[in-house]
Amino acid sequence: MSSFVAHNVSIRLYCSETASFNQNYDVEDNRVESDVEKLYSTIMGRPIGHRGMEKALDQLGIPLSTPLVTGVLHSLRFEEKIAFRFFTWAGRQENYSHEPCAYNDMIDILSSTRYKVKQFRIVCDVLDYMKRHNRNTVPVEVLSTILRKYTEKYLTHVQKFAKKKRIRVKTQPEINALNLLLDALCKCSLVEDAEALFQKVKSKIKPNADTYNILFFGWCRVRNPTRGMKVLEEMIELGHAPDNFTYNTAIDTFCKEGMITEALELFEFMRTQGSTISSPTAKTYSIIIVALVQNDRMEECFKLVEHMMSSGCLPDVSTYKDIIEGMCLYGKVDEAYKFLEEMGKKGYPPDIVTYNCFLKVLCDNKKSDEALRLYRKMIELGCMPSVQTYNMLALMFFQMDDPDGAFETWHEMGKWGCAADTDSYCVMIDGLFRCNKVEDACILLEEVVNKGIKLPYRNFDSFLMQLSTLGNLQAIHRLSEHMRKFYNPAMARRYALSQKRKSMSLRGK
Known part of the structure; x- marks a missing residue:
């Protein structure tokens, strides 16, 4: 009897201990899941390319662990650039170091990206080296060796082309791979890391103009034109001449940051001291x-238009598009008309x-009144609308759920x-089906067949899917x-397979 009681007690004790262990395990599991959600929401709550993401993560003060880091990486598996930024930030934190499984997860994410052929193979090589050698940093000599091996393995087609065409390549073979690595870091908004790496290796690997351009564009990407200008100054000091594309990027960044004075100063430098390849373009x-x-400085705006014309810088279609689009987006539609008049004069x-x-x-902005006003003005000035004009108007009306307006456009075209x-016909038929104007859509389909x-x-x-939904077998x-x-049927099969592959790629498979 006593042995039975003792046995029963031991079972109860064992069960209670197991339950306690399971409860602790569940609590730990829930805590990790909660921390993963906090980190993920903090990361995704920042604008892409914003340099404050790391500061926001620091402020959370969540102690890192391998399950936590791998959990966040799994959540970011379709955002390879942001995942790489988080991985780099986590590797710098005190009382934490990446374990092999974290490296493997990061490499898997980078290897499955659509950029893998161009940018990220070298990053994978470096991460793999760090994993195998258990290092937090890679020595410059070892990095140079990795870059050389990468160049020999993946850039052989460049060397073959140069040999075939008898082109003498003056750059070191490592510089091409280094530029790819810097470009990958900059596109992940890790520009400080890219520049730190550049400072370490520039005594071993001679940089070229592309190297400075990559760093310059990187600082512009993270909206830090002041640092970008320092890179540009160093580039000029070393005898590398920036082209007008580089200057345009700097001016665009200054303007987006509201630094109009700095943009105008750089523009003046281009105009007065720029070379043939760096003078202002349209x-x-x-x-x-x-x-x-945007800053409501319209008088200066039109003076600049006059200056553009007098300097012989001829506007093209993209110039008209950029200026008119900018004016319309900031509610300056009348000024856009005035700009066209000035250009006409x-x-x-x-x-x-x-x-x-x-x-x-x-x-595109569904400003139907202004669109019709412009359409009438075109006719008044003797500039007859094209079929593209009517197609845009009809599409706009359908997007505004106004099939009557689309029909008026159709009749106006005739x-x-x-x-x-x-x-x-495609715009009209598709729009009519979507607006449930089935009979009108079928009439136009009949016209398509007859013509x-x-x-x-x-x-x-x-259209077949729409008719199938309606059950209109005759049509x-x-x-x-x-x-x-x-x-033919073979083409239909190829189209179906391509659509299936596309849908699967969107699901990340």
């Missing part, structure tokens, strides 16, 4: 003009391409003798027979 002017518009009257650029901005093209128009396969497939048969002239 893009330079458009960046500053839009910045002046200077001997550059807007054509249909220019007007369509203007119209696209208005349509009134002015502008023949509808394939895109016109022998070849629909793009994507639209054909979409399905008629449209399928018509499209059989243009497409």
Whole structure:
């Protein structure tokens, strides 16, 4: 009897100890999950490229562990650049060092990215070295060896091309790989790490103009133009001449940071001391003009337009688009009209391409009143709208759930003798189906068949799905027979497979 009681007591004690162990295990598990959520929300709550992410993580004060770090990496597995930033930050924290499983997770994330061929193989090599040798930092000599091996392994096609064309390559083979590594770090917004690495190795590996450009663009990416200008000054001192693309990037960054004075000073330097490859372009002017518009400095804006014309810098379509888009986005529609008038007075009257650029901005922002005003003004000035003009208007009305406006546009197109093209029919039919105007959509599909128009396969497939949902077998048969002239079953299968692969890639598989 006593032995039975003792046995029973021991069972109860064992069960209580096991329950206690399980409870502690569950509590620890829940704590890790909670900390993963806190870290993840802090990381994703910052704008991409914002340099304050690391400071925000520091302020949380959460002690790191391997399960916690791997949990966050798993949550960030589809955001490889942000994951790499978190991994780098975690590796610097006191009382924590990455274990092999954390390295492996990071390498898996970087290896599965779409950038793996271009940027991240070298990063994987460095991480793998750190994992195998249990180091927190990589010596410069070892890094140079890794860079050389990477160049020999992955950049052989460059060397073969140079040998075939008898091009003498003057740069060290390591510099190409180093530039890829710096570029990868900068694109992850780890510009301070990139510059620290550059300072360590520049005595061993001679940098070229691309190296400085990468660092300069990196500082511009994280909105720190002051540091970027220091890199630019060092670049010029060493005899590397920046081109106008580099200067345009700096000016654009200054303008986005609200540093208009600095942007104008750099522009003046380009204008007075710039070489042939670094003098202001139409893009330079458009960046500053839009910045002046944003800051409501319209008088200076139009003076700059005059200066652009007098200096012989001819505007192109992209110039018109950038300036007009900037003016419209900041509510300066009347000023946009004035800009077109000024250009006309200077001997550059807007054509249909220019007007369509203007119209696209208005349509994309669903400013229907302004879009129709511009359409009427085009006709008044004798610039007849093109089929693209009507397509943009019709699409805008459908996006605004206004099929009547789209129909008016369709009839207006016929009134002015502008023949509808394939895109016109696709916009109208798709919009009518979405607005539940099924009968009208079927009438236009009948026109497509009667006129022998070849629909793009994507639209054909979409229209068949719509008709299938409606159960309109007669229309399905008629449209399928018509499209059989243009497409065969093999092509249909290839299209279906490509769509399947695309959908799987979006799911991260």
